[in-house]
Amino acid sequence: MAEHDTKPEVVTTEAPELKTRRYTVGYIRDWKTHNRATSITLKGAWLDDAGFETGTPLRVRVMPGCLILTAQELPPAPPPEPEIMQTLKKVCKLSARKQRQVTDLIEVISKPQR
Template sequence: MTVSYVSVRHYSRKTNRTKRYTRSASLRLNGTWMEEAGFTTGTKLDVRVMPGCLVITARLAETTLMQVFNKAKELPESEQQKVMAFLQSVIARVELEKL
């Protein structure tokens, strides 16, 4: 695999004529191995960039619990405390049921 490039056309909005082209590095990934590695079509990705290194990871689907938790983080502090108290009571109840 080799890093390639893509050309980007820059044009004048007034004349709609090309002013110049620039090149940007490009890397194309495709193949059945991607699905085998968990990168199916439509998968959201996280890309971490370090000198000489790219790390591409598939984002896990957000569970309903995480969606609710993330919404709760947007609430005012007093409401967040109520949510936390409720969750702690649920956890305590679950722990009691285990006994």
């Protein structure tokens, strides 16, 4: 049985920005079926440093004896809704189609004229 509170061993390689961490594969128990499931828990500030901040989508590529974890870029945040649209939503009940039409109109009239 693997220890639950193991700490990673940090080994510095030739390049100072590369560090190797050693973990032991453990397991978790599914309390409903009482079956074991293989488990690896990664945690530490080094994940943030490597670009794996909380909420970052993660891509996992699986090969025999190898896992490659890649942080994916978050989609860009939607542009802020114009104040006039917020006001209109409070005052009137606009359908999604009408909201798009008003937004399109706002974009047209807010462009600088030649």
